[in-house]
Amino acid sequence: MADNNSGFFANPLVKWIEYRLPVFSTLDHMVGSQYPTPKNLSYWWNFGSLAGLCLVIQILTGIVLVMHYTPHTAMAFDSVEHIMRDVNYGWLLRYMHANGASMFFIAVYIHIFRGMYYGSYKAPREILWWLGLIIFLLMMATAFMGYVLPWGQMSFWGATVITNLFSAIPLVGEPIVTWLWGGFAVDNPTLNRFFSLHYLLPFVIVGIVILHVLALHQHGSNNPLGIDTKGPQDRIPFHPYYTIKDAFGVGVFLIFFSFFLFYAPNYLGHPDNYIPANPLVTPEHIVPEWYFLPFYAILRSVPDKLGGVLLMFGAILILFVLPWLDTSKVRSAKFRPIYKQLFWVFLIACIGLTYAGGQPPEGLALVIGRACTIYYFAHFIILLPLVGWFEKPLKLPASISEPVLKA
Amino acid sequence: MKMTTMRAILAALTLGLAAPAFAAGEQPAPPAVKWSFNGPFGTFDRAELQRGYQVYKEVCAACHAMKYVAFRNLRDLGFSEAEVKALAATFQVNDGPNDAGEMFQRAGQPQDKFPSPFPNEKAARASNGGAYPLDLSLIAKARAQGPDYIKALLTGYKPAPAGFALGEGLQYNEYFAGHQIAMPQPLNDDQVTYADGTKASVEQMAHDVSAFLMWAAEPKLEDRKRMGLKVMIFLIVLTGLFFAAKKRIWRKLH
């Protein structure tokens, strides 16, 4: 199946098109039989394609929702209810979009943690990692602005609180916030610009995803052993092996998605967002969507306004220098006994932050939030560099196929 | 398979923690009611919804609007087209302006939304001692454990405990945040006369109207669960086929 003159490529129509526009061979090199992939990828490697699937679902459902949505403070809430009640399959499309955002973040978070566990950010994949982080940042901006569009209570107050973060910036903070709002509070101009950007950013994400895939293809996928492929015996073509494996993953993922979509569509949302926005009344507890909770917990664990904001943004920005903070030459945690422990502690700290972010900032939750915040940064700034120097890694196998041959 | 399990655990952990967990307030959580629409195969009980609508129409609608629900939607409750038409015609709705430029009242038609008892929020507040009777269209989704909460609230009126400082014009309610609610106890035994002969106890009326409000907030609930079953079955078969195909294709590698 590897040569370009048999099977599919022997079809005269394919030949005719291919001669003029090399789409098929390009695809074949991107995700087809001409893309050599390590033979030992585990199911943790499914989440990249799943994130891609989520992006496609979000864009498709988003485009059709826009056909019925009205970005105006007086009509936004009503138009969403119109979608839910009167538009054909409107309830399905909106619930897909709302829950799809959560699914996207689940896929991306697992994708990121997989990268951390197996050292996928290390040379020569630093730019691949950066591009992924840029996608993550754009996703957060897109999700935040999308959540404002239904113009419920959480939309309005979420927008107010998050935009007010920028007021912490010395000197220019206030003018920046006024500029973001287009007024003296979150109002119609804010809603309109958020709508515009919410429509634009997903396509920017598509562009960065293309670069992300391009960077991936330069050196190929990392793998659970974290060692480079040494020859053809270590590699298999992406198609059909990983296309079918990804398809199976898609099936499992869609079942998980469908459970929320059809049986608990509002579980991941907040009841207050079914109350129309009211600038005079703040909800008792403002909670962002679950995927922002860890960062929200970091923000609230610092008693200083500017400090909290800086630390929150720092929590994401520090990931950009992760390839250099981790001083170990060994990629996979499989061969790093100490780092492996730290990874799980880090994951628990992130779950702790998620928990703390959903609670009122007082008592035990605040203590947990602070402890996890400290660990979050200590993990990157202190532990990773030190462990890289002092840890004695296990013996690496000579090649990917070696353990297989031994067995 | 081990990986799949781990993935499920991880996701469950993240999601479980994400559930809004601020029931720490002073009011107790409403008791969980066994609704007919609970669970993956749940459906609305038409008779219950019709009784609930009667309670809404004869009691709640005096103060509470439901601006997202139209008379035509009552077809979902099991009313016929003619019944809906006749029902709508018993209401007067605003229309206009006419050729003289004036707004006028006319008999309701199926496509009209339920008319609101007050023209705007200010008027509603003025007539209710400053308190605003909320629009009830979405109330069952706008509260945690929506239908449970509504039923608990409607049956939760009690004499204030000794030493509780009750504000003027406010009632004590066990389930309301802060326990002080401006709405007087709306339901009393036999307040409505059910057409189907059901005894109109406070408990019964509260139950029926809560179910009705759930329908009003999520009218596509049955469609959703019905489609969910089909999609789930399809996806499970599809995933099984993909798994078998994956095994087949990968077999020649090992």
Add this chain to the structure above:
Amino acid sequence: MAGTATQKAGTEPTRRDFIVVAAGAFGAVGAAAAVWPFIHQMNPSADVLALSSTEVDLSQIAAGQSVTILWRGKPVFVRHRTEAEIELARKDDTAALPDPQKDADRVKKPEWLVMMGVCTHLGCVPLGQKGDFGGWFCPCHGSHYDTSGRIRKGPAPLNLPVPDYAFLNDTRIRIG
């Protein structure tokens, strides 16, 4: 072990193909079914489909006058016809008509002509009491309608359609 597996797969190509093809076909069916909500959402929504109706007071319309009513987003012409117009319309029942229809079939009461004000060519609004037949004339592409709203000349294929309407009493009609 590896060698035998490869051989095994090689000797059973049809079974492998069957399960793979079945999986692919099943996936394609699912994808096709998933497309439908995305298409159907563009069809008229439930509130649009809910029939609306509008009432017109005829007492203010003198003979020889018309009013234009907006109904379901489109203009409806209500014309109080003069005796001469009615006579002309009846006389032309026997003329060569592109879309033959008797005047009596187009009205409930001869003096009241109620019809959609949308040219059957490409949807413009015709101008009243203009054109070669004393009825309506569409300025977009030159279609002429007579005093019964029937197409007589020009590119439009059909007569101006008559909507559902009913007389509530002598001076009131309800359209829709």
